[in-house]
Each structure stands twice: as C-alpha cells, then as structure tokens.
Amino acid sequence: TRPGGMRRHAVLPVAALLATVTALLAVSRAAAAEAAANGGLVVEAYGEQQLARAVQHAESNAMQADVAALSFAEVEYVRALRRRIHAVPGVLYEEHNASRIVREALQELGIPYRHPVAVTGVVAEVGHGEPIVILRADLDGLPVREDVEVPFRSEIAGKMHACGHDAHSAMLLGAAKILKERADAGQLRGTVRLVWQPAEEGGAGAARMISEGAAEGASAAAMVHTWSGLPTGVVASRGGPIAAASGKFVATIRGVGGHAAQPHRARDPVVAAAALVQALQLAVSRLSDPLEPVVLSVTRLVAGGGALNVIPNEAVVGGSFRAMSKSAHLALRSAIERAARTIADAHGCEAELDFLDAAVHTTALGDTWTTKMYPPVVNSHALVEVAKRAVTTAFGASAWREMPPLMIGEDFSFFCEEMPCVMLFSGHRKPGDADGEHTGSAHHAPTFEIDEDSLPYGMGALVGTALAMLEDESVCRPHGVEMAGGGGFQGRAVQDEFELARAAARSFGS
Ligand SMILES: [Zn+2]
Ligand SMILES: [Zn+2]
Known part of the structure; x- marks a missing residue:
C-alpha cells in the first residue's frame, strides 16, 4: 500500500496493515478498494497474494505463541473425555465405546467425520484444501485388569486403558476443538485430518485405516504418545528411527x-x-x-x-x-x-x-482382522525440527527433550511408510516421582496411571505441530510425488541413519 496520489512509501503500523489486508480478504475486491480509497490508500493487485500470505503467516505465528493458552483453556474438556473413554475400554477392533464417544464429541463440535473406517475408526477433517496433514490417535485398550482406585476406573472386566490411548483420543478431540475454532475464523491454511484408529496394540489398525483411505492425499503426519518415562510438561522426540x-x-x-x-x-x-x-x-x-x-x-x-x-x-x-x-x-x-x-x-x-x-x-x-509385522517408526528430521519449534514456542525451551530410540513397536509406522512423519512423546510422570521408577506409572501395567496435568502439553504439541506443518510445506511430502512403494521414505531415512553410523565406525579403522 502507499498513500494515494503520492509516490512515496508509507510505513504503517503492522496491526493497521494486517487489519486492512484482513478486511481486504474478507470483503469483495470492490469494497476493499473503496475502503482503501477512503483511507487514502492505493492497494496494488499484484501484492494482494503476498500480503494475504503475510497475514496468514503473522496470524499463524501469533497462534503458535497462543497454543499453550488455548490448550490450558481446554484441559477440563479433555480431562472429562479422557475419563469417559477410560471407563469403557475395548481391545483390538472392539473399541466401539471409545469410537462412539469420539463421534458424539465431533458432532457437538460440528466437525463432519467418516465412520466406520477399519471397523471402529473415525476420520474427520477441519479446514479445507491443500496441504492435508494428519494428526493421529489410537482408540484401543489392553486385556489388563485395572488395579487403580479412581472414580472413572474400567467398567469392563479384564480390559483397561493401560497405555494412555484414552488420553491420546481425548487430546485429539481437544486439538480438534481448537483447530475448528481457527478454521471457522478463517485462520487455518489447508486441512488437518484427524484420525482415530483401532487396534494399535498388535492389530495393525493403522495399516487397515490406510487401506481404507485414511492417508489419501495427505502430505505429513504427527502423533503424540503419553510417556511414563518423562515428567509432566516435557515433550520429546528425535529424528530418524524412534520405535522398532x-x-x-x-x-x-x-x-x-x-x-x-x-x-x-x-x-x-x-x-x-x-x-x-x-x-x-x-x-x-x-x-x-x-x-x-x-x-x-x-x-x-x-x-x-x-x-x-x-x-x-x-x-x-x-x-x-x-x-x-x-x-x-x-x-x-x-x-x-x-x-x-x-x-x-x-x-x-x-x-x-x-x-x-x-x-x-x-x-x-x-x-x-489380520495380524501384521510392524515396520520401524522413522521420524523425519525436518518434521522433528518443526515440532520442536512448535513445542518450544508454546511451552518454552525447557519443554523439549531429545528422546533416545525405543525398542517398542508402534503401528504409526505404517503412516511413516506413506509420508514424512513425527512421533512425539508427552511426559506424564507425576511430580514427586522424580526418578521415574514409580511402578504405578509403567505402561501396560495394571497400576498404570497418568498425571492429567500433562494433557494440555500433549494437546498443544498436536495443535502446534499441525499448524507448523501447514505453514511450512517444505517439510511435507511434495504434492503429487509418489513414494517408492512400501518404505520409500522410511527406507531412505533408515539407510541414511545407519550409513552415518557405519561411516563413523569405519573412521575408527576396522
Ligand atoms: Zn501400548
Ligand atoms: Zn501405546
């Protein structure tokens, strides 16, 4: 923009500039021109797109900084959902209760969804257009008899949410709520696809979801696993192989x-x-x-x-x-x-x-359903950097930690075979359990418990990472580029990782 009639650049306060361009985007071109003329401004058409992009970028950055506040504001919403899901666990393609709770919540939020996908799975989308990025949660519990005295303990004999998937499903609903509000305000670039899958614990639910279209057209994917090995308030990951x-x-x-x-x-x-x-x-x-x-x-x-x-x-x-x-x-x-x-x-x-x-x-x-061997989860180095930036912008530098690779299996790996992926861990070790050896918090144990104060961090990591992925398309799979069949992306990442390790070892001599 520049002052009407004068061939001299004017420096407007950023807020005024953003307001002008936001109005420009919201109203018709004619109305915008009129508004600009009234303000003594000439809006040049060739700059419109770049300005629109700048506004989106500024809004997105402001939103990144806002992610913590937005997540803390939804903690009660997520806690209540997590407890409802926790009370009615289902295993391997029998997650009908959790699936129903997710669908009811989506309906209340006014988010359309697809169901059934892979028996109990649910796929929803907020926003529209390219790029499409995936946030994924799992719905299943374990055949474990709960041994924790909480008001919301398992009502299903011999079944328990002992891996935190109840929290994953609830945090994704919290993220959906936040992202929906952004999308309604026209502040979401592209589409966030929300995927609730069945049967992570040995049933390869992710592979079945993908075979039923859950990954179609998507360019990147992220997930958060709650983790008893880390304290509340910490989110962790690493580039390269992270799960076996x-x-x-x-x-x-x-x-x-x-x-x-x-x-x-x-x-x-x-x-x-x-x-x-x-x-x-x-x-x-x-x-x-x-x-x-x-x-x-x-x-x-x-x-x-x-x-x-x-x-x-x-x-x-x-x-x-x-x-x-x-x-x-x-x-x-x-x-x-x-x-x-x-x-x-x-x-x-x-x-x-x-x-x-x-x-x-x-x-x-x-x-x-059919069992399958799980490939390794290989995190995209670029996506880990993106997630790290999102987490530290929201929660501060101390909220991020480097995670060592784990020998656990995780079927999110099937998404990693299709596109660049990042698996994040959100600590839920209660304060006072400093050494992390608290047996009550071990995954898959009948005494498994999570510190619910960790919920906003996992939710914030999901929201922040989704926004950052939409913002920086260079980290996504280039649109229209096909992966080289099973394990294209992953195979290459693994090879890079181990080639480096081998080269390092060779440099010490034989
Ligand atoms: Zn597990
Ligand atoms: Zn798990």
Missing part, C-alpha cells in the same frame, strides 16, 4: 515321540528346541550387523507336560524379534526361519514356522 520394527514367531518342531529310555527309537523335538533357543541368540550376535540394534527374546518354550518318561511328539519355541530398520528385521526373520529348519532337520525333526503376519482373528461381534 517388531515381529513375532512360533516354531513348531515335530519329531516322533517315544520312551524316555529309548531315545534312538524316537526323534526328540525337546533337544532340537533347546538347540534352537541357543542358535537364535547366535543369530543376533553372529548374523546381525553389530551397529544395528536388534533384539530377539524367546518367550515361549512348550513341550511334553504329561508323563516324565515320555519323549513328546512336538515342541514349540516362540518369541518376539525387533530391529530399528526394516532390512535388519527381515534379515533376522530369515535367520530364524533358517535356524529352525536346519536344526530341526539335524535332529531328524521338521519345523513349521509361523510369523503371525497373516493370522486371521474374529472379534466378539464377528468382525475379522
């Missing part, structure tokens, strides 16, 4: 039973199973790259059970195996398969391997 690729196996070794006194007339599966348990640890120490974190635990060893003078027909060896990259995970899977077959063969037995990655299950209501 995770799989399970069951090896059934079939021999020929017989008399304990005549082993030569039998084919003893027990000795083969014992050899396999040992060999699997050798696969970790001898066949895996020492620079790649890998863990394999045999958690099931079953044979016999009847008379002690009988060699049984079969033995079962089962367990869990994890790695921080897909390639290391697949290599370990092959090693397990090879070890089971060759060792069984050496003992005159046969091995049958099941990696439980295509096992079909049926819920109480008759819905079917």
